Amino acid sequence: MSSSAIAKLNSLLCQPIRISTTDNRILIGTFAGTDKPLNIIITNAEEYRIDGSEQLPQGRYVSLVMVPWKLIASIEAPGRWFDTSASSSSMYI
Amino acid sequence: MVNPVAISNPQDLPGAGFDFRDVRQVFEDAAADMHEQQMLFMDGFSLQDAMAAFEIGEPRLDSGYIAPGDTKVEFNPLALLLPEELCWIIDTALFYEMEWHNGNFMSHSVHTFLYFHHLDYIDPDIVPSYFLNSNDPLRPPELITVVLRAAVAGLLKCCDLTWRELSKGAVQDTEDWQSDKCEVYLLEGTPVRVVISMLEEASVWVSDSPKIPYYWKNHLVWRLQLRKAFLQLLDSNVHRPLQFQVYLRICQESIENIRSQPLHQPSEGSPARLAFDPYVSRSLNTAVPIRVLHVGSFSETLDALDAFFEGLKEISEMAGVHSVSTWKAVGLLHVWNAKLPIAKPYIRSFTQSAFYNGVLVFDQHSPSWLVDRFFHETIGVTWVQFQGYIHHRWVGTSPPPLNTLERDIHKLAISDVKGNWSNQPRRRRQLMKSLIGWHRIYDVLTEMLFDVNVSDLPNNHILLFIPKTVLLWRLSSIREIVLSGFQLEFYSPEEKTFAYWYLTRVFEMELECFENLLAAMPPDTLAYREMIYNQQLTTALQALCASLFIMTIPLLSFNWRRTKPNFFRRYKWAFKPEYEQFVTEPVGQPDLAEFMRVCLGIMKNGVTSSPREGIEFAVGLLRDMLTGSNEPVLGAWAQCWIGERREFIEKLISVAEGLFAVVPAERNRSSLNGALTILSSSPSHPTTSSSPSITVTETVASSSTTVRAANAPNNEQNDDEYDVRDGEGKGKLLRNVRAEKVNLRWDVNVHPWFPIPVVDRHLPGTEVQ
Structure with a gap:
């Protein structure tokens, strides 16, 4: 059980992830790593500030950032990862 | 999961094309199973890479961070204004x-x-x-x-x-x-x-x-x-x-x-006040943390x-003077005169561009013109004349390397002049780098003269002293490197003693060059007058440095074991292996062994020359330089900047007079010797914790701080006793050597190189006379 949960997270490495923070920002970048307290490191990150307007927010490149778990309102992976993850499970488990 | 990001349509969120779905549980499950120290990284990514990440939510690093409750007033560019x-x-x-x-x-x-x-x-x-x-x-x-x-x-x-x-x-x-x-x-x-x-x-x-x-x-x-x-x-x-x-x-x-x-400030509610946002970095492409500048x-x-x-006006005036020596003189005045810092980088860059735009000097002259002026303005003989002498008298088998020389001189002279408008540490590094180049030219010129028939020339013919022209530029670079160490506050107390002693040596070599060249140069030329000015100034500076060397000897710890590595680090530019490729010995290199010999000589025999006399001599000479009859010499190549030269010399006089007032008079020469006798070889001299404090008062930037000399009494006992032998390494063991209070304060805001006295009425020999 323990190894499979970690293995599942491991398979998320190098995938694009989207993080929404509690101060109304969205960060999109490549998931590069994490630790037990779940400090999330993303590379090639773009930051978008959502100020309530209906317009698509303009992003800025912020490169390599670390997001502490306490600031994360939501964290998402692309739909294709779920598909790959599901097929991998059916093959090896 | 509640997403606080208030956007009604998820398709409007960034990255909508990826069909993002929640994976929070995946992270939480994995975290529950991970060991305390466990980390997951993608291939090729390490903990060291992770350390370089900006932490989101950390106000000092995260330029996009908005603290809770920090509200932003919307800026309207079309708000009407008065x-x-x-x-x-x-x-x-x-x-x-x-x-x-x-x-x-x-x-x-x-x-x-x-x-x-x-x-x-x-x-x-x-x-x-x-x-x-x-x-x-x-x-x-x-x-x-x-x-x-x-x-x-x-x-x-x-x-x-x-x-x-x-x-x-x-x-x-x-x-x-x-x-x-x-x-x-x-x-x-x-x-x-x-x-x-x-x-x-x-x-x-x-x-x-x-x-x-x-x-x-x-x-x-x-x-x-x-x-x-x-x-x-x-x-x-x-x-x-x-x-x-x-x-x-x-x-x-x-x-x-x-x-x-x-004008008055606009009212608090004015839309004008919204025109500036110190937190604008939150929306800019920058990783620089926010810093609010207060207007x-x-x-x-x-x-x-x-x-x-x-600054631009001065550049405009300088651009009208097509003289390498003038530009060098003005640049040095800017560096030397602490009152005239050129703070704005634009002015410093534009000055350098006005001098040399990467192709032409002064926007119109070729490199060979510069080399022509280099010789003409230093010794009154042009490069063309010099080439003529060489071609006419050449007896070598291969042609003289004049083209290489021309290229090297052009490159180094430009860098030397422009360097005066670089920032101070950069200028020091440039000067250090240039020394090998100057020595290369000196070496080539010296060797070249062996293939020139000079048998029929008089002893004082200028051709014989051509290498000294280049040597002068090299020695002036060494001088500037050592002086810049004071300006940049690099030197520890005991390094100052060596620096003053070394400067007297460099000045001595410069004076020798002046003497040789003046005897061979055409008189009544600007080059001649400039050299006389330099000779006078160098003589005065040498006298001041010699006096300060003696006055600062009590700062020495005589811990050669520690001094040596410091010396080789500080003067590393003189010990480059590249010097071994040259036939001619480099001139003006620092010599710690010689310094040790001189210091030990003074310790044994006492001070033979009075620092007071040296300062008095320097002040007299500097005063003479300011007299009306000396004006043509004072101006020379810096005629339009004669006021700045005058100001520089007046400041030098003022500092020298301040020192003169506190230097022990003739009657007190014994007091200086007295201070030095504890450096002598008396093994019976006690080392007790009750010895007087050995502090050296220095000023760093604008604040005055007190630092301890290398062997302050509260240092370990071992540091107080040094195995110092005399120059030949077979003399008596010198023990209990300690630095003494010298009552001098170095403050670059007062003078870039020389100290001012700290009057301490409780110590004998330091009263203002």
Whole structure:
């Protein structure tokens, strides 16, 4: 059980992830790593500030950032990862 | 999972095309199973890489962070403004522009001016018609679409031209200035004349429009005029002096006009106050943490601008003097005279560009012209004449390497002159690097003379002393390296003693060169007078340094084991393996062994020459230099800067007189010797914890601090006793050597190289006489 949960997270490495923070920002970048307290490191990150307007927010490149778990309102992976993850499970488990 | 990001349609979120879905549980499950120290990284990514990440939510690093409760007032670029509000906006933007010139980041300075990012929004062809038809009589919309837009465009273009000059490489990015534009468009693609015509159009509108009250017309026109002339100045060639000086005069007159009628700050609720956002970095492409610059008084901004234009004025004057020696002399005066720091990197870069644009010297002369002037201005003989002598008398088998020499001299002379406008540490490094090059030329010239038939030439023929010309430039570089160590406050107390002693040696070699060359040079030339000036100044400096060497001997710890590695680190430029490739021995290298011999000699025999006499001699000589009859010598190649030379010498006299007042008089020479006797070989001299404190008072920057000498009594006992043998290494063991209080204070704000006395009425021999 323990190894499979970690293995599942491991398979998320190098995938694009989207993080929404509690101060109304969205960060999109490549998931590069994490630790037990779940400090999330993303590379090639773009930051978008959502100020309530209906317009698509303009992003800025912020490169390599670390997001502490306490600031994360939501964290998402692309739909294709779920598909790959599901097929991998059916093959090896 | 509640997503606080309030966007009604998920398809409007960034990255919608990826079909993002929640994986929070995946992270939480894995975290529950991970060990305390476990980390997951993608291939090729390490903990070290992770350390470089900016932490989101950390206010000092995360430029996008907004603290809870920090509300942002929306900026409206189309908010109508009163003329006085517009003037205040233009003035505050000027403050931020000067702050960028001072080396601050654009994101902390000019980019905080929000109209910088909204120039298109106030374009009269784009603004909504209701805006143009607004009928507030006090706030005409043209103030925004015509006047403010022209002022913003002018500022943007000035920043663009400044950026271009600064990025030429004469000053260093991140050392002298910050190049990060944060991907903001600075009208790089817009020609200067377009912006000029916008400013002219705005001036005409302000002058003619009945919508602007008469009182405010002048205020606005002065500001537009200043911006226009400033832009023209940055765009013009300093080697076309008439045009340049006209723009300069307009700038200075506009400043005076603006200064003559100060304005009030806008009210707290004024829309003008929203025109600047110190937290603008949150939305810019930059990783630089936010720093809020507090806007100073506008008169200070005008002072900074005035100083900027004064700097440009001096460059304009210098550009009219096509002389390498003049430029070198002026550059040295700037470096030596602590009162005249050239703070603005633009001025330093522009000065260097005016001297050499990468192809031509003074925008018109070839490299061989420079080499011609190098010899002509130093010894009164041109490079062409020298080449003639060599070709006529050449007896070597291969042709003389004149082309290589010309290229090397050109390269080093340019770097030497330009270096005086680099920042101080950079200049020191450049000088260190140049020493090998100067020695290479000296070596080639010395070797070349062996293949020249000089048998029929008199002993004082200038050809025989040509290598000394190059040697002089090398020795002056060494002198500047050592002196810059004082200016940069590099030296520990005991290093100062060595530096003063070493300077006396370098000055001695310079004086020898002057003596040889003066005997061979054509008299009544500027080169001759300049050399006499240098000879007088060097003699005075040598006397001062010799005195200070003796006065600072008590600072020495005589811990050679520790001194040696420090010495080789400090003077590493003299011990490069490259010197081994040359036939000629390098001249003027530092010699620790010789220094040790001299110090031990003094310890054994006492002080034979009085520092007081040396200072008295130097003061007398410096005073003579200022007499009217000496004026042609004082001017020489720096005729237009004779005032600055005078000022420099007067300051030297003042510092020397201060020292003279506290140096033990003849009757007290024994007191100095007394201080030195404890350095002598008396093994019975007790080392007790009750020994007098051995502090050296120094000033670092503006604050005065007290530091302990290397072997302060509270150091370990082992540090107090050194196995110091005399120069031959077989003398008596010298024990209990300790540094003493010298009552001198080095403060670069007072003098860059020499100390001032600290009067301590409780110590004998230190009273002001």
